[in-house]
Amino acid sequence: MPARVWAGPALMTAALVALAIALGIWQVRRLAWKEDILRQIEAGERGAPAPLGPEPAPFAKVTATGTYRPGVRAIYGADVRETPSGPQMGGQLLMLLDRPGAPSLLVDRGWVATSHPRPFDTPEGPVAVSGFVRTADRPGLFSAKDDVAGRQFFTLDPQAIATDLGAGAVAPFTLVALGPATAYPQPAQHLPRPPNNHLSYAITWFGLASSLLVIFALWLRRTLRGN
Structure with missing residues (x-):
């Protein structure tokens, strides 16, 4: 089979797979960053209030x-x-x-x-x-x-x-x-928890990369058999 038949689809698949993997890796890094924030929040909730200093830690x-x-x-x-x-x-x-x-x-x-x-x-x-x-x-x-x-x-x-x-x-x-739920204005009851969906996003991107490779492999095998 001439290279021109499969070269274009191969290059496009490689580019899309590389992009999906890069986005998956980015989400893994975001996951680590978000988990660190959640650990800071949990530590803040466990501790007693400290006097406010000039450069307090977030949360x-x-x-x-x-x-x-x-x-x-x-x-x-x-x-x-x-x-x-x-x-x-x-x-x-x-x-x-x-x-x-x-x-x-x-x-x-x-x-x-x-x-x-x-x-x-x-x-x-x-x-x-x-x-x-x-x-x-x-x-x-x-x-x-x-x-x-x-x-x-x-x-x-x-x-x-x-x-x-x-x-x-x-x-x-x-x-x-922070304050009681019955107060008005209604103060916060606990520290906020930002959403943490990065693991599912990473799995989605890595799954997409795998699917692209499988689809290309099936297409290539069928094309080779047809020739």
Whole structure:
């Protein structure tokens, strides 16, 4: 059989197999990265809150002391939750905690309703806030656009949010407050668990590479028999 008959399909198959294997290897590396994050989260949940230092580890459980700055607040994200009065749209309440001798800190106090707002208390004077450290996000290709005028943000970038609010410099991370489920705003109950589907993705890509090789081998055998 002339080489021109099988050379093109062979090259195309080789390129697709190489691409599938490369994507599978990338997913394996992402799996290791995600498992390391999950280990950090589990370690953070097991430990007691430590005083907040200048460079805390991601997902560290910490306690910060300061005073909430009056009038500086915003909403992060948007989601619907069940409330005693039925489903309501809301988001995470962001406020600034001014700390003596340290940069101000953006605090995610928890979910509040925005479709039918209800009053909530803001502590006056010094307060201790316990929670976990969340590093700054970066806007993605499909991220919703922030509504600066309406003080609603969809990318949790503390410094960008503080700048848009005219609040000056802040720490480069957010403190996500932990608290009881009955509190309002509704604080986080535990550290977040990012989805970890990388193993199934890796198996899919490696399986695709194997399938391409099998399909090419069957095609080549049938072609050779036909000649």
